[in-house]
Amino acid sequence: MLQIMKDVPANVVGVRALGKVTEEDYKTSLVPELEKASKELGAINFLMVFETDLGNFTSGAWLQDAKVSLKHFAKWNKIAIVSDQKIVEKLAYVFNYISPADAKGFPVSDIELAKAWVAVPQEM
Numbered sequence: 802m803l804q805i806m807k808d809v810p811a812n813v814v815g816v817r818a819l820g821k822v823t824e825e826d827y828k829t830s831l832v833p834e835l836e837k838a839s840k841e842l843g844a845i846n847f848l849m850v851f852e853t854d855l856g857n858f859t860s861g862a863w864l865q866d867a868k869v870s871l872k873h874f875a876k877w878n879k880i881a882i883v884s885d886q887k888i889v890e891k892l893a894y895v896f897n898y899i900s901p902a903d904a905k906g907f908p909v910s911d912i913e914l915a916k917a918w919v920a921v922p923q924e925m
Contacts, residue, residue, distance in 0.1 A: 803830045806848065810920035814838050815848040822853065824861030832869055844878035846919045847902075850912065851884035870900070877902035881919035885909050 803826040806815030814834045838845045858866075870877075880902045882893045889906065896904035903923045907915040 802826055805830055805834055806850070809848055809916055810846075812838075812842055813846045813848055813916065813920050815850070815916070817850045817852055818858070819852050820857060822858045822862045824859060824865050827862055827865035827869065832865070835869055835873060839873050839876045843876070845873055845876045845902075846879045847877070848881045848915060848919050849883065850909075851882070851886060851889050855886065855888065875901065878923050879919045879921075880904040881907060881915040883907045883909055883912050883915050 802819050803822055804817040804819060806817060809815035814831075816831055816834070835845060835847075877900050880893065880896055880900075882889055882896075882904065884906070885908055891906070893904040893906035896902060905915075905918060907918075
């Protein structure tokens with residue numbers, strides 16, 4: 802499931818991935834939040850907290866992730882990825898090369914630091 806976080810700065814879309822994550826989770830929770838941020842803020846600062854293994858994402862979830870990423874390609878500003886899974890940390894490194902966003906990985910113990918970092922505008 803994807804759970805929208807309420808304890809993030811107003812200019813940040815925060816989401817927790819818990820248990821099994823499906824295509825429907827993206828469509829009903831995350832996509833509307835990203836649409837709202839894109840329209841209202843003009844840029845997307847995104848915080849993703851992985852509290853589940855990547856293997857718990859269905860193929861439909863990954864497809865929705867790709868669709869929403871491409872749809873808002875020019876709007877991505879900053880991406881903070883929080884997880885203790887080493888592979889997830891490496892995703893942030895990859896995002897720096899395939900998107901216009903500034904991306905950074907954080908261990909779970911640094912979630913508050915991640916929230917603060919992702920809220921600060923990207924330096925151009």
